[in-house]
Amino acid sequence: MSQFGDAIDFILHTREARSxxxxxxxxxLLPMLWTHLELTGVSIAIATLVAVPLALWLGHVGxxxxxxxxxxxxxRAVPSLALxxxxxxxxxxxxxxxxxxxxxxxxxxxxxxxxxxxxxxxxDAVDAARGMGMTGVQIVxxxxxxxxxxxxxxxxxxxxxxxxxTATIAPLAGVVTLGDPIIAGGVYGEDGRLGAAILVALLAVxxxxxxxxxxxxxxxxxxxxxxxxxxRHRTMRRTILALLALLVLGVVASGCGSDxxxxxxxxxxxxxxxxxxxxxxxxxxxxxxxNASTKVVVGSKNFTEQKILGEIYAQALAAAGYTVxxxxxxxxxxxxLKALEDGQIDAYPEYTGxxxxxxxxxxxxxxxKDPAAAFEQVKADxxxxxxxxxxxxxxxxxxxVAVTRETADRLGLAKISDLEDHAGDLVLYGTPECRQRLDCxxxxxxxxxxxxxxxxxxxxALRHEVLxxxxxxxxxxxxTDPQIERNDEVLLEDDKGMFPPYNSTLLxxxxxxDQAGPDFQATVELVNRGLTDEALQELNARVDLDKQTPEEVxxxxxxESGFIx
Amino acid sequence: MTPLVAQxxxxxxxxxxxxxxxxxxxFCPGWIVDNFDxxxxxxxxxxxxxxxxxxxxxVIAFALAVLAHRRRWLVGPIVGVTGVLYTLPxxxxxxxxxxxxxxxxLTAVIALTAYTLLILFRxxxxxxxxxxxDAVDAARGMGFTDRQVLxxxxxxxxxxxxxxxxxxxxxxxxxxxxxxxxxxAGGLGxxxxxxxxxxxxxxxxxxxxxxxxxxxxxxLLLGQRLLTPWRRAGIAEAVTR
Numbered sequence: 001m002s003q004f005g006d007a008i009d010f011i012l013h014t015r016e017a018r019s020x021x022x023x024x025x026x027x028x029l030l031p032m033l034w035t036h037l038e039l040t041g042v043s044i045a046i047a048t049l050v051a052v053p054l055a056l057w058l059g060h061v062g063x064x065x066x067x068x069x070x071x072x073x074x075x076r077a078v079p080s081l082a083l084x085x086x087x088x089x090x091x092x093x094x095x096x097x098x099x100x101x102x103x104x105x106x107x108x109x110x111x112x113x114x115x116x117x118x119x120x121x122x123x124d125a126v127d128a129a130r131g132m133g134m135t136g137v138q139i140v141x142x143x144x145x146x147x148x149x150x151x152x153x154x155x156x157x158x159x160x161x162x163x164x165x166t167a168t169i170a171p172l173a174g175v176v177t178l179g180d181p182i183i184a185g186g187v188y189g190e191d192g193r194l195g196a197a198i199l200v201a202l203l204a205v206x207x208x209x210x211x212x213x214x215x216x217x218x219x220x221x222x223x224x225x226x227x228x229x230x231x232r233h234r235t236m237r238r239t240i241l242a243l244l245a246l247l248v249l250g251v252v253a254s255g256c257g258s259d260x261x262x263x264x265x266x267x268x269x270x271x272x273x274x275x276x277x278x279x280x281x282x283x284x285x286x287x288x289x290x291n292a293s294t295k296v297v298v299g300s301k302n303f304t305e306q307k308i309l310g311e312i313y314a315q316a317l318a319a320a321g322y323t324v325x326x327x328x329x330x331x332x333x334x335x336x337l338k339a340l341e342d343g344q345i346d347a348y349p350e351y352t353g354x355x356x357x358x359x360x361x362x363x364x365x366x367x368x369k370d371p372a373a374a375f376e377q378v379k380a381d382x383x384x385x386x387x388x389x390x391x392x393x394x395x396x397x398x399x400x401v402a403v404t405r406e407t408a409d410r411l412g413l414a415k416i417s418d419l420e421d422h423a424g425d426l427v428l429y430g431t432p433e434c435r436q437r438l439d440c441x442x443x444x445x446x447x448x449x450x451x452x453x454x455x456x457x458x459x460x461a462l463r464h465e466v467l468x469x470x471x472x473x474x475x476x477x478x479x480t481d482p483q484i485e486r487n488d489e490v491l492l493e494d495d496k497g498m499f500p501p502y503n504s505t506l507l508x509x510x511x512x513x514d515q516a517g518p519d520f521q522a523t524v525e526l527v528n529r530g531l532t533d534e535a536l537q538e539l540n541a542r543v544d545l546d547k548q549t550p551e552e553v554x555x556x557x558x559x560e561s562g563f564i565x
Numbered sequence: 566m567t568p569l570v571a572q573x574x575x576x577x578x579x580x581x582x583x584x585x586x587x588x589x590x591x592f593c594p595g596w597i598v599d600n601f602d603x604x605x606x607x608x609x610x611x612x613x614x615x616x617x618x619x620x621x622x623x624v625i626a627f628a629l630a631v632l633a634h635r636r637r638w639l640v641g642p643i644v645g646v647t648g649v650l651y652t653l654p655x656x657x658x659x660x661x662x663x664x665x666x667x668x669x670x671l672t673a674v675i676a677l678t679a680y681t682l683l684i685l686f687r688x689x690x691x692x693x694x695x696x697x698x699d700a701v702d703a704a705r706g707m708g709f710t711d712r713q714v715l716x717x718x719x720x721x722x723x724x725x726x727x728x729x730x731x732x733x734x735x736x737x738x739x740x741x742x743x744x745x746x747x748x749x750a751g752g753l754g755x756x757x758x759x760x761x762x763x764x765x766x767x768x769x770x771x772x773x774x775x776x777x778x779x780x781x782x783x784x785l786l787l788g789q790r791l792l793t794p795w796r797r798a799g800i801a802e803a804v805t806r
Contacts, residue, residue: 003664077736077778079743082771085757089590089767165654169744172761182660182747194664197657208652283570465590465762482578486588535573545578545588547596547763549603562571 007194024188025195029178032196036177036203039167043099044160047106052152055111059118059148060140068115075108080166084173092469093174093462098167105166106159113155117148149218157211164204174429174458174471178203184332184432184457283562285523291321294516299345300328301336303460304543304550305397305480305536309349311554312527313506319564320523322516328550332433333358340387340507347508352378352392353399353500357438364438364447364498371396371501378505386510390524392503393531397480399439399499401492404467407474408490415495416448419474423450429472432457440476443498464489480533482541504531530561592764601769603756608773610670610751614742615781618674619734622681629682630689631715640690647683655680655741659748668749676748677741681734688730692723721793728789732782739778753777 014026058064087101121144129143168179181188181196188196296317300310310328318324327345330336333354339345352374356362360381368374371392379389401416408414411422419426434440435455444450452474458466464483466472477484477491479502484491506524513520535557542553558564578588586593626647633639653661658676666672696719704718743754753770760766790796 073736076733077740077775077782079740079754079771079774081743081754081757082767082774085761085767086771088761089764161652165656168654168656172758179656182656193660197660200657201653201661204652204654204657205649208648459761461761486578530569530573534575538573538575541576541578547587547600547760547766557573560571560573561569 003190003194004198006191007198010188010191010195011199024181024192029181029196029199032176032178032180033199033203035175036164036167036179036200039095039099039102039170039175039177040160040163040207043102043106043163044156046099046103047110047159048156050103051107051110051155052114055114056118056140056145056148059115060136060144062119065115065119068112071108072112075105078105080105080162081169084166084169088173088462088465092471093458093466094471095175098170098173098175101173102163102166106163109158109162110152110155113151113158114148117151118144120151121147150215153211153215153218157208157215160207160211161204164200164207168200171432171457172459174456174462174466176457180432180457183459283526284565285316285319285526285558285563287319287321288519289321291517291519292323294512294520295323295325296347296512296516296520297325297327297345299326299330299336299339299348301333301348302329302331303478304540305478306349307550308539308543308553308557309504309531311550312531312557313347313349313524315554315558316523316527316563317520319558320519322520332431334433337507340509341385343509346512347506349504349506350389351397351502351504353439353502355382355389355505356500357443358433362500364443364496367497367500369497369501371503374501375503375505382507388508388510388513390506390508390521391528392505393528395480395504395531395533395536396502397478397504397536398494398502400477400479400484401444401494402464402467402475402477402484402489403473403492405488405490408492413490413492415493416444416450416498417495418492419444419448419450423452426452426473427454427456427471428452428474428476429456429458429463429466430476431460431463434476439499447496447498480536480540482537482545486545527558527561527563530557530563587763587765590763592768596765597769604753604769604773607751607753607756607770608777611739611742611745611753611774611777614670614673614677614745614750614752615735615738615777618677618738618742619681619731621674621678622685622734623731625678626682626685626689629686630693633686633690634693634719643686644683647679647686650679651683653679656744656747659744663748670750673742673745673748673750673752677738677745680741681738684734684737685727685730688726688733689723692726692730693719695726696722724789724793725796728785728792732785735781735785736778739774739781743774 010025011029012026014028015024055068058068083101083105084098087097091097091100125143125147126139129139134142167175167177168182170177171180171183178196178200181192182200296314298310298314298317300306307328310326314324314326327339330339330345330348333350336345336348336350337359340348352371353367355378356367356374360378362377368377375389375392382389401419403411403413411418413419413422428441428444430440435457436442438446441452441455444452456466456472463475463477464481464487467475467489468487477489479491483489508520539553539557542548542556543550548556555564587596629639629643633643655676658679659672662672662676666675700718700722701714704714709717742752743757745752746755746758753774756770757767
């Protein structure tokens with residue numbers, strides 16, 4: 001339970017990000033909270049302005065019942081994630097697009113409740129009003145609307161809670177709400193993730209309470225008089241219950257659980273043991289039955305190239321007879337290293353440059369330029385922590401500063417230092433961890449002295465889309481990305497030597513390597529030999545452009561290279 | 566170092582309309598047909614999460630409703646507590662539970678179950694309340710015990726409201742389960758998230774969620790018709806009269 005204590009500390013006090021470089025938590029959460037509220041407020045305002053007049057009119061004339069009632073049902077079935085993803089895929093990222101998606105999400109409950117509220121307005125009251133000579137507009141404004149107000153507020157309240165919940169996944173679309181620490185756990189750490197989850201939960205409960213009170217306040221006096229007096233106590237009771245609820249969460253946790261234990265485990269790397277044929281002069285990995293007792297969990301970070309590498313090592317080791325499981329898509333480099341240190345995984349591929357900058361804080365002017373030197377330095381540093389860095393791949397995949405051809409031509413950009421006069425007008429997109437990395441935003445600020453107009457953190461999967469859609473002027477991409485050629489992007493030359501060599505090395509726990517025997521390293525070194533620059537571009541293209549799965553692509557690599565049959 | 570015997574085949578991606586549709590993240594019917602099988606396992610996970618959560622939620626809500634049916638003062642507190650659970654954003658709960666229950670299907674099922682409680686409880690209570698008191702009195706007059714009244718009179722007559730609650734709970738749960746991959750439980754949301762910019766992928770996975778919600782809804786409706794044959798008879802009678 002101390003994890004919850006640390007999470008609350010994260011909410012209350014500002015601290016350094018996990019690798020230093022940026023401040024997170026405490027007061028730094030306020031801009032996120034503000035964006036969260038702004039997004040919610042704007043979406044609800046628009047949805048109310050659209051839905052209430054429409055439903056008042058439909059209800060008044062008594063038409064569109066099917067629309068009003070079925071809309072709520074359909075609205076419930078549309079997953080919010082699918083809605084956001086649909087908008088990202090078709091319209092791109094940004095505040096406006098997310099707002100649009102949230103408006104669509106917010107309309108059904110408001111529309112349905114308003115409609116029902118008007119239809120349920122006491123017909124006698126409406127008839128009386130008509131008898132008194134009121135016009136249609138007067139009836140709507142002075143009879144039907146006041147009578148429907150409690151239900152309208154109920155609809156708005158439902159929508160507010162829904163929108164607050166959904167705004168949590170807005171960082172997927174480049175809008176930094178309170179969901180950012182949850183989704184980008186690597187930067188903020190587990191405390192940040194849990195802290196933000198607590199904040200979002202409190203925000204939703206608070207909004208619910210405020211609107212419940214408001215709903216009560218707008219009940220017309222005439223109706224209130226006819227209600228039983230002891231209802232008032234329920235507000236206080238509810239507040240106490242809200243506090244109790246967090247406790248109940250824990251009780252429910254142990255309550256329902258036993259029914260569904262041992263359900264869907266993590267899908268193992270499903271590679272059948274290869275046939276062990278006698279074959280001379282080939283690179284086929286031979287299965288060794290002695291290895292079956294060694295259990296290896298291979299991990300990876302959260303982007304295409306990493307998932308492919310993770311799958312390649314997992315399948316190759318399985319072919320060598322090891323019992324292999326995978327834990328791909330762990331998050332950023334800090335998360336992956338922590339998983340390795342904590343024993344959640346036994347191995348994962350890391351880039352030498354990333355290790356030097358993110359883990360060992362090597363200053364830019366001391367970065368080795370030679371790939372072999374970079375690897376030796378990384379290897380020596382990891383050795384102290386009981387981690388072995390296996391010999392690196394031939395390919396190197398650096399961070400790159402990318403702009404569109406159009407931007408490069410317009411501003412005359414060829415080198416990163418050319419950005420000097422323009423950075424103040426340009427928006428930079430990068431992964432959330434970019435803010436604290438010397439080979440990313442931090443380096444651009446400190447080494448090149450650039451101050452961008454704005455930095456927007458975004459999921460690595462969107463690094464090219466934000467350039468294409470025009471949301472980003474500058475984006476951080478990887479050397480081996482096939483989209484660079486497809487989109488005709490321009491990579492700016494690193495003229496001040498900010499980027500070290502980025503060959504990939506498989507990091508393995510020393511203890512596991514001792515247990516696994518010589519086949520482990522031999523297998524890894526064998527499959528590494530085919531991993532050239534061209535090969536990685538091809539493999540990335542098969543996933544990012546051809547939409548094959550990393551698992552399929554890894555199998556194809558091993559087969560086409562003759563490592564498995 | 567000796568050269569490798571074989572080498573990875575480098576493909577030329579210059580041409581082909583289908584190829585460029587997929588490469589440009591478009592909506593490509595051909596790709597969807599060829600790759601539909603990759604959605605089957607996540608779909609199954611999604612079905613599993615939704616069905617188990619609703620079933621679990623139903624058992625708990627039903628027990629609570631029976632309890633509250635006898636002791637009316639319990640209705641307020643139960644609605645209050647399940648109401649707060651319903652208010653908590655699911656993505657927050659998926660992470661709040663992880664320090665306690667770890668990553669995986671268990672965490673997701675607990676969170677999803679918690680969401681169904683309010684809807685199911687309210688509907689089951691409403692169902693019991695709407696049972697005509699004449700029917701209950703008649704049963705008692707025939708010497709039924711409390712237990713017999715519950716199982717043989719009140720429960721069957723409450724089926725329409727209970728099924729209405731199950732239908733809302735099922736569609737809501739299918740929607741919320743798209744976020745279950747944050748708890749490490751897979752499901753169709755994981756597929757959406759894996760290639761969020763690829764239109765074919767987003768549309769197929771999104772539509773599968775919708776289809777699943779509709780399928781569960783229809784199944785529950787059919788179940789209700791099977792469980793309440795007298796209602797159909799009643800409707801027919803009303804029409805002929």
